[in-house]
Amino acid sequence: MALRVRGPGVDLDAELSVNPMFVQSAEAAAVPRHRLPDGPMAPATAYQIVHDHLMLDGNARLNLATFVTTWMEPEAAQLMAECVDKNMIDKDEYPQTADLEMRCVTMLAQLWNAPSTGSAPGCSTIGSSEAAMFAGLALKRRWQQRRRAAGEDTTRPNLVMGINVQVCWEKFCNYFEVEPRFAPMEGERFHLGAEQAVALCDANTIGVVAVLGSTFDGSYEPVAEIVAALDELQSRTGLDVPVHVDGASGATIAPFLDPDLRWDFRLPRVASINTSGHKYGLVYPGVGWVVWRDADALPDELIFRVNYLGGEMPTLALNFSRPGGQVVAQYYTFLRLGREGFRLVQQECRDVAMDTADRIGQLGPFRLLTRGDELPVFAFTLQDEITNFTVFDVSAALRERGWQVPAYTFPENRQDLAALRVVIRNGTGRDMADMLIDDITHLLPQLHKQAVPIRGADSAGFDHSSAHRRTT
Numbered sequence: 043m044a045l046r047v048r049g050p051g052v053d054l055d056a057e058l059s060v061n062p063m064f065v066q067s068a069e070a071a072a073v074p075r076h077r078l079p080d081g082p083m084a085p086a087t088a089y090q091i092v093h094d095h096l097m098l099d100g101n102a103r104l105n106l107a108t109f110v111t112t113w114m115e116p117e118a119a120q121l122m123a124e125c126v127d128k129n130m131i132d133k134d135e136y137p138q139t140a141d142l143e144m145r146c147v148t149m150l151a152q153l154w155n156a157p158s159t160g161s162a163p164g165c166s167t168i169g170s171s172e173a174a175m176f177a178g179l180a181l182k183r184r185w186q187q188r189r190r191a192a193g194e195d196t197t198r199p200n201l202v203m204g205i206n207v208q209v210c211w212e213k214f215c216n217y218f219e220v221e222p223r224f225a226p227m228e229g230e231r232f233h234l235g236a237e238q239a240v241a242l243c244d245a246n247t248i249g250v251v252a253v254l255g256s257t258f259d260g261s262y263e264p265v266a267e268i269v270a271a272l273d274e275l276q277s278r279t280g281l282d283v284p285v286h287v288d289g290a291s292g293a294t295i296a297p298f299l300d301p302d303l304r305w306d307f308r309l310p311r312v313a314s315i316n317t318s319g320h321k322y323g324l325v326y327p328g329v330g331w332v333v334w335r336d337a338d339a340l341p342d343e344l345i346f347r348v349n350y351l352g353g354e355m356p357t358l359a360l361n362f363s364r365p366g367g368q369v370v371a372q373y374y375t376f377l378r379l380g381r382e383g384f385r386l387v388q389q390e391c392r393d394v395a396m397d398t399a400d401r402i403g404q405l406g407p408f409r410l411l412t413r414g415d416e417l418p419v420f421a422f423t424l425q426d427e428i429t430n431f432t433v434f435d436v437s438a439a440l441r442e443r444g445w446q447v448p449a450y451t452f453p454e455n456r457q458d459l460a461a462l463r464v465v466i467r468n469g470t471g472r473d474m475a476d477m478l479i480d481d482i483t484h485l486l487p488q489l490h491k492q493a494v495p496i497r498g499a500d501s502a503g504f505d506h507s508s509a510h511r512r513t514t
């Protein structure tokens with residue numbers, strides 16, 4: 043839970059006991075749990091209390107729910123530790139860090155085939171969510187400018203996307219007052235199709251968001267088909283609707299594994315692309331990126347020029363202060379791996395994902411929804427004839443072995459479908475996949491013996507209306 047919306051309802055007198063070995067003469071044997079303590083304590087004592095408290099957090103490497111990096115090389119961790127005191131926003135004080143940020147933007151622009159790599163504007167963000175706010179705002183402002191220039195109404199902007207989008211797009215629409223237009227799922231189509239996208243567009247559409255790939259099942263949305271359908275719409279009606287590609291995961295996979303797939307700036311209608319450096323960009327959490335195809339795609343009015351840090355600096359960020367280490371670690375990763383290194387890492391993830399999916403499909407009770415051949419992510423459900431246990435029971439049984447494999451129901455119009463999802467990341471190797479298959483194999487006889495389902499969508503411990511979005 044990110045914040046308490048209602049009153050905390052905590053016992054302000056609750057205390058934490060301190061191990062007597064740590065209690066020094068002046069220190070209390072117990073400290074308040076929720077109140078700020080009256081005085082200081084020794085750093086070792088404070089460390090031990092915090093460290094012990096965190097022990098019951100899940101093991102990050104066994105978390106097959108997250109897309110976010112859970113393992114980096116020690117050299118990367120060392121660089122991050124060396125930069126922990128640098129504030130990314132102080133571009134004058136830390137020009138070397140700022141320089142690495144721009145190198146990363148240029149590398150990404152090139153990777154995504156921007157028409158002029160060196161001049162494509164872009165920046166680092168705290169993640170894809172902040173990048174989405176920016177990309178969405180740029181679409182909204184461009185639409186407003188066009189409409190104002192034509193003397194048309196600018197009060198009812200809308201954004202077209204699939205119902206499978208990550209929650210950041212709902213946030214963008216909510217926070218920046220844009221009507222979200224979601225295309226529902228239908229049958230075995232679990233993401234946005236070209237036809238559905240075009241059908242939702244009108245003169246108030248600021249853009250279409252296409253996702254590479256979907257957090258629900260790891261599938262790529264057909265960006266080129268969506269673009270072609272919008273080209274056709276333009277020739278028919280004159281409506282010119284730009285596309286933003288949410289490549290949170292896929293924008294650092296497709297360039298290496300699917301070089302012929304046209305989803306990026308090679309398609310002239312693609313105005314901007316975001317990615318999460320901390321997903322398949324292979325960096326620990328807190329870095330994302332957004333790049334626009336050219337200066338025209340990013341209205342100048344969104345850029346701030348600040349001079350009070352010494353020197354005039356253009357800045358593009360919703361927040362201000364932010365640690366510098368993540369950007370440095372991103373640059374390290376680009377330098378360390380190069381194109382071929384990235385290809386090797388992502389190919390291994392895809393191979394492990396496809397192999398694991400295949401083996402799960404062969405166990406009998408499961409039906410694969412995706413095979414891990416786009417994002418190294420696959421979703422699977424139970425065969426129709428399994429009525430005595432649910433995917434939520436499978437998830438809970440795996441949790442007993444330490445695995446975090448989320449189960450969730452799909453949104454409109456497939457609320458009838460509940461699935462499990464496995465995300466293979468760098469560091470989820472073949473041995474771990476073997477252990478997972480072994481564990482599933484061993485828990486199945488128990489589940490088959492179960493008389494009736496124990497857990498449904500309401501009892502798996504989280505809110506399934508947005509569970510898939512929470513688990514990323």
Ligand SMILES: *Cc1c(COP(=O)(O)O)cnc(C)c1O
Binds near residue numbers: 109170171330
């Ligand atoms: C993870 C994800 C996001 C949000 O990214 P953060 O970096 O966690 O803010 C947005 N879109 C998609 C498709 C994602 O997978």
